[in-house]
Amino acid sequence: MTSQPTTPTTTATDDVVRVEDLQVNFYTQLGVVRALNGVSFNIPRGKVLGIVGESGCGKSITGMSIMQLVASVGKTEGGKILFNESAGGNPINILDYERNSPEMRKIRGNNISMIFQEPMSSLNPCYTISDQIEEAIRLHQTEDKVESRKRAIEVLTKVGMPNPDRIADSFPHELSGGMRQRAMIAMALSCTPTLLIADEPTTALDVTTEANILDLMRELQSEIGTSIMFITHNMGVVAQMCDEVAVMYLGRVVERATVDDIFYEPRHPYTIALLQSIPRLGRTKGILASIEGSVPDPYSRVTGCPFHPRCPVAIKGVCDTILPEETIVDAAKGHTVRCHLYS
Amino acid sequence: MLNYIARRLINMIVLLVAISFIGFFIIQLPPGSFLDVELQRLRSLGGDVSRDQIKALELRYGINDPFLVKYWKWVERSSRGDFGTSYMTDQSVGERIWGRLSVSLGLSLFALLFTWLISIPIGVYSATHRYTIPDYVVTLIQFIGLAVPGFLLALILLIFATRYFNQQVGGINSSEFMDQPMSVAKFIDMVNHIWIAVVVLAFGATAGLTRVMRANLLDVLNMQYIQTARAKGLDEAVVIWKHAVRNAIHPLVMSLGTLLPALIVGETLVAQVLSLPTIGPMYLDALRAEDMYLAGTILVMLSGLLLIGNLLADLLLAWVDPRVRLE
Numbered sequence: 001m002t003s004q005p006t007t008p009t010t011t012a013t014d015d016v017v018r019v020e021d022l023q024v025n026f027y028t029q030l031g032v033v034r035a036l037n038g039v040s041f042n043i044p045r046g047k048v049l050g051i052v053g054e055s056g057c058g059k060s061i062t063g064m065s066i067m068q069l070v071a072s073v074g075k076t077e078g079g080k081i082l083f084n085e086s087a088g089g090n091p092i093n094i095l096d097y098e099r100n101s102p103e104m105r106k107i108r109g110n111n112i113s114m115i116f117q118e119p120m121s122s123l124n125p126c127y128t129i130s131d132q133i134e135e136a137i138r139l140h141q142t143e144d145k146v147e148s149r150k151r152a153i154e155v156l157t158k159v160g161m162p163n164p165d166r167i168a169d170s171f172p173h174e175l176s177g178g179m180r181q182r183a184m185i186a187m188a189l190s191c192t193p194t195l196l197i198a199d200e201p202t203t204a205l206d207v208t209t210e211a212n213i214l215d216l217m218r219e220l221q222s223e224i225g226t227s228i229m230f231i232t233h234n235m236g237v238v239a240q241m242c243d244e245v246a247v248m249y250l251g252r253v254v255e256r257a258t259v260d261d262i263f264y265e266p267r268h269p270y271t272i273a274l275l276q277s278i279p280r281l282g283r284t285k286g287i288l289a290s291i292e293g294s295v296p297d298p299y300s301r302v303t304g305c306p307f308h309p310r311c312p313v314a315i316k317g318v319c320d321t322i323l324p325e326e327t328i329v330d331a332a333k334g335h336t337v338r339c340h341l342y343s
Numbered sequence: 344m345l346n347y348i349a350r351r352l353i354n355m356i357v358l359l360v361a362i363s364f365i366g367f368f369i370i371q372l373p374p375g376s377f378l379d380v381e382l383q384r385l386r387s388l389g390g391d392v393s394r395d396q397i398k399a400l401e402l403r404y405g406i407n408d409p410f411l412v413k414y415w416k417w418v419e420r421s422s423r424g425d426f427g428t429s430y431m432t433d434q435s436v437g438e439r440i441w442g443r444l445s446v447s448l449g450l451s452l453f454a455l456l457f458t459w460l461i462s463i464p465i466g467v468y469s470a471t472h473r474y475t476i477p478d479y480v481v482t483l484i485q486f487i488g489l490a491v492p493g494f495l496l497a498l499i500l501l502i503f504a505t506r507y508f509n510q511q512v513g514g515i516n517s518s519e520f521m522d523q524p525m526s527v528a529k530f531i532d533m534v535n536h537i538w539i540a541v542v543v544l545a546f547g548a549t550a551g552l553t554r555v556m557r558a559n560l561l562d563v564l565n566m567q568y569i570q571t572a573r574a575k576g577l578d579e580a581v582v583i584w585k586h587a588v589r590n591a592i593h594p595l596v597m598s599l600g601t602l603l604p605a606l607i608v609g610e611t612l613v614a615q616v617l618s619l620p621t622i623g624p625m626y627l628d629a630l631r632a633e634d635m636y637l638a639g640t641i642l643v644m645l646s647g648l649l650l651i652g653n654l655l656a657d658l659l660l661a662w663v664d665p666r667v668r669l670e
Contacts, residue, residue, distance in 0.1 A: 067574055069570060069573055069574060100578070100579045105576040105577070105578060106576060107576070108573070108574055108575065108576035109574060109575035109576035109577075110576055113574060113575075114570075114571075114574040116567050116570065116571065117567075118567050121566055121567040121568060122567040122568055122570075122571045123568055123571065124568040124571070124572065124586050124590070125568075125590065125664065125665070125666055126586075126589045126590060126663070126664055126665065132571075135575060135577070136575040136576070139575065139576055139577065140576065171665045171666070173665070173666050184571070187571075187575070
């Protein structure tokens with residue numbers, strides 16, 4: 001692990017992506033689901049940002065929004081996603097582009113790429129691994145067939161494929177889950193993107209393979225310098241992978257800190273509860289702590305702090321009426337929290 | 344792969360032999376024989392047929408031979424390319440079938456092409472524009488297509504063609520071209536005649552296949568690899584046509600195997616209405632007249648087409664989807 005907890009974040013000046021007050025609503029037949037209620041966070045250049053939260057908190061939607069790949073029932077109704085290709089450059093607002101516009105397609109796969117949760121179904125069964133990797137290379141980098149093939153083999157070698165030439169001509173169904181995820185990573189990195197969005201890339205893998213893939217991603221990250229937005233619900237993975245963490249609850253970022261602060265000085269009651277619900281070998285006695293209640297119905301709106309119905313330290317008359325603002329608890333480390341206990 | 348094709352071909356021959364045996368057996372099951380039908384016809388014309396004449400006819404057609412002897416004679420001669428003589432017309436069966444089978448086959452292939460060319464793009468459009476007005480319109484037309492019987496549609500088109508386009512309809516050629524060799528003018532005349540049949544045959548099949556294409560594409564569009572393709576920065580049209588359609592087309596390819604003989608037999612009613620010289624009406628007549636050799640040969644040929652169609656469909660599927668490729 002190479003994270004340096006004491007380094008103050010220089011994020012204010014050099015972010016790859018800065019998401020500001022992002023709001024995404026889903027219009028379904030049952031009603032409106034407010035998937036993202038003003039999400040704000042930044043991804044510092046060359047760092048790994050973990051996005052953590054329960055299912056349905058909006059982690060994946062946030063990732064998809066940056067790629068503009070949210071299903072068409074989901075409407076982005078406010079906010080900005082500022083993407084800065086190189087340090088010191090002029091950031092562009094991704095949301096200014098149409099979903100299927102040439103400008104947006106040029107960013108996708110080239111500047112920002114994505115790895116998905118299901119390695120079993122994220123590769124097209126009808127085309128060989130090399131076909132699928134070369135497709136991206138030819139789209140963004142070179143149209144030369146020999147050159148694109150060469151680069152595909154290179155990137156497959158880079159992700160530690162044992163026999164890249166043979167793997168290149170294999171079909172997805174001929175590979176194991178771990179191999180497929182390596183192939184996906186190879187595809188995502190084939191155009192050396194500035195940002196890689198990894199949406200629970202190891203959730204579907206067994207623990208041994210998971211450890212291998214995480215090591216690989218860490219290695220490649222320090223080698224290529226790609227920034228990573230790592231979406232997960234697994235705190236163990238966060239500890240292993242991330243430099244900084246944003247904790248999400250019901251479509252909002254509730255706490256944002258360095259990885260060490262999250263584990264050693266968590267502030268938000270939700271973060272604390274999340275950490276308490278991790279089983280620890282030999283240390284846990286009795287029943288494992290869990291967060292009371294469950295995530296509220298997505299069609300209803302909770303007044304005040306969205307976490308107050310489940311919060312053990314909620315202040316009556318405050319938490320259930322006023323929505324807490326983002327408060328800075330440690331400016332040097334960039335530690336912020338949305339909770340009335342600290343405002 | 345070659346090994347696999349060879350195995351399939353051997354299987355097909357065994358199957359054809361079994362089909363011919365059972366088919367021949369069933370065709371001669373009804374009481375009486377072609378001769379009874381023929382005698383009745385002669386008597387109704389007023390003539391009387393003497394016992395000696397009947398004997399002579401029986402001997403000539405081998406009516407009283409045991410089943411196995413008849414079957415064996417037929418198979419043995421068929422293997423030399425002689426499918427026997429039709430009782431009804433005294434013509435060679437091969438000669439009678441050949442002309443009609445080629446018309447049927449041509450018509451079916453046209454209809455098949457038409458079906459695919461229409462149902463794939465419409466199915467794709469319908470799926471990518473789900474729950475929009477064009478999708479509802481397409482769906483409505485599909486249900487009408489499934490519900491209206493082919494012969495009725497043929498009649499309606501006939502009326503339109505004669506009344507508003509002043510076209511000579513029925514048959515595959517106008518009378519002036521009947522006995523002429525093939526020429527450009529004759530070909531154009533033929534197209535003018537068979538488009539009704541092609542449209543009628545294709546309409547029902549198109550309705551069904553469009554529905555299947557739509558449903559399948561909707562499933563495939565939810566797959567993760569479609570998101571992967573989009574995340575690469577591909578244009579939505581490439582995502583749909585290169586990544587989604589290829590995965591959604593399996594049932595259409597598989598239906599090819601059964602569609603070919605279905606189109607050939609399914610046209611019987613339509614062919615009657617349009618008086619097309621296809622195999623369907625002939626098969627029906629042959630069965631009613633207990634014309635065993637003719638009926639038996641048609642049955643075996645249709646079965647052969649079914650088997651060949653299935654083999655082609657399997658090979659095509661293996662080409663489309665690597666997962667079904669066999670070692």
